[in-house]
Amino acid sequence: MWRSLSRAGALLRGCMAVLACAGAGGALADPPYRLLGQPAPDFALHAVSGVNARVSEHRGEVVVLSFWSSRCTPCRTQLSMLNRSFVTYQSAGLAMFGVGVDDDPKRALEFAHSAAVGFPMLLDPEKGVARSYEVDNLPMTVLIDRAGNVRYVLRDYSPANDTLYLQELRALLNE
Amino acid sequence: MLLQTELARRPTRGIPRRCGAGLLAALLLGAAQLCSAAPPATLVVDAPPPAAPPPQAAAPAAAAPAAAPAEGAADTRGLDQDIQGLKKDVVDLNKDLFILEEELLFPANTQVAVFLSMDVGEFFALDSVQLKIDQKEVINYLYTPREVEALLKGGVQRLYVGNLKVGPHELVAFFNGKGPNDRPYKRGASLRFEKAVGAKYLELKIDDRQRKLEPEFAIKDWE
Numbered sequence: 001m002w003r004s005l006s007r008a009g010a011l012l013r014g015c016m017a018v019l020a021c022a023g024a025g026g027a028l029a030d031p032p033y034r035l036l037g038q039p040a041p042d043f044a045l046h047a048v049s050g051v052n053a054r055v056s057e058h059r060g061e062v063v064v065l066s067f068w069s070s071r072c073t074p075c076r077t078q079l080s081m082l083n084r085s086f087v088t089y090q091s092a093g094l095a096m097f098g099v100g101v102d103d104d105p106k107r108a109l110e111f112a113h114s115a116a117v118g119f120p121m122l123l124d125p126e127k128g129v130a131r132s133y134e135v136d137n138l139p140m141t142v143l144i145d146r147a148g149n150v151r152y153v154l155r156d157y158s159p160a161n162d163t164l165y166l167q168e169l170r171a172l173l174n175e
Numbered sequence: 176m177l178l179q180t181e182l183a184r185r186p187t188r189g190i191p192r193r194c195g196a197g198l199l200a201a202l203l204l205g206a207a208q209l210c211s212a213a214p215p216a217t218l219v220v221d222a223p224p225p226a227a228p229p230p231q232a233a234a235p236a237a238a239a240p241a242a243a244p245a246e247g248a249a250d251t252r253g254l255d256q257d258i259q260g261l262k263k264d265v266v267d268l269n270k271d272l273f274i275l276e277e278e279l280l281f282p283a284n285t286q287v288a289v290f291l292s293m294d295v296g297e298f299f300a301l302d303s304v305q306l307k308i309d310q311k312e313v314i315n316y317l318y319t320p321r322e323v324e325a326l327l328k329g330g331v332q333r334l335y336v337g338n339l340k341v342g343p344h345e346l347v348a349f350f351n352g353k354g355p356n357d358r359p360y361k362r363g364a365s366l367r368f369e370k371a372v373g374a375k376y377l378e379l380k381i382d383d384r385q386r387k388l389e390p391e392f393a394i395k396d397w398e
Contacts, residue, residue: 044316044317044318044319045317046317051319051320052302052317052318052319052320053319054317054319054321054322057319057321
């Protein structure tokens with residue numbers, strides 16, 4: 001009886017160790033973003049301002065897509081950072097879109113109005129665009145080059161990422 | 176978005192399939208020949224400059240440096256022309272492949288294409304069109320201001336292309352936008368049509384009805 005119990009305990013400890021290892025591995029390495037280097041999926045969405053936007057109409061410009069949600073706290077900070085870069089580089093051929101993935105359009109509208117950014121805020125309540133861009137974390141920022149290919153992705157936001165983002169953005173604008 | 180100014184243009188008219196395959200093979204062969212011809216041109220540029228004549232006389236030695244830049248410029252110009260020619264071949268090949276792909280995906284005997292055109296647009300600002308064939312949604316297209324502008328200038332958009340079997344079918348289109356007095360406006364139009372052997376072309380038309388001061392939506396069957 002005691003032997004079988006201790007054997008079950010050892011098995012349980014083994015399973016927990018395996019799970020812990022798997023969890024640590026998952027946390028360490030993000031799965032690769034499959035769209036890198038691929039043509040950016042085209043989409044058209046309603047904007048908060050009422051004018052529809054289609055991403056393929058901005059071929060020839062560097063396009064930044066920022067996926068946000070009203071429940072995501074760092075999204076607001078990131079949107080204000082993106083807005084600063086938009087104001088700086090808009091004249092150099094930068095187009096930027098915020099894509100809200102909220103289920104509740106009312107909350108999304110409130111958030112979009114309160115964010116006070118200069119670029120169009122689009123609404124994707126059905127999450128079709130988020131699925132096509134394989135959004136797995138919020139905020140997530142995708143950089144698309146002038147030829148319409150996905151070139152860089154930021155799957156998280158921290159102030160340390162600002163420098164990386166600006167480096168990539170300037171490199172794309174200079175191409 | 177594919178805006179086509181000529182509605183009656185048959186997408187299948189370009190090249191017959193067999194002929195298209197032959198042309199494709201010929202183009203591929205031509206591109207391969209061009210590719211194989213390109214390296215010598217590159218080699219000319221990369222090659223070291225021609226050896227200067229022996230310093231027997233002062234005059235030829237002075238003329239050699241002046242001749243070398245001119246020769247290099249001519250080489251570069253030739254290389255540019257080769258590259259431009261290659262790019263043109265690639266574009267032509269891409270066009271032929273697109274036509275062949277369309278012919279394979281949408282054979283003429285099952286093809287159904289739905290076009291959209293808009294005239295005036297004083298009483299209706301188009302936002303989106305939802306299309307259902309046999310009660311199944313096939314497309315829901317959102318229009319941007321640029322696309323609407325292109326339609327108002329006389330453009331015709333190929334909204335949908337698909338395959339249908341021979342027999343009776345029903346097409347229902349829902350038009351969303353802003354109507355008179357900037358109010359949200361949604362209208363539908365439907366058409367029962369018979370699909371025969373051969374391609375079927377339908378056109379969604381948005382017109383202004385001046386007498387009633389409202390838009391008019393119709394579906395036209397291009398026999």
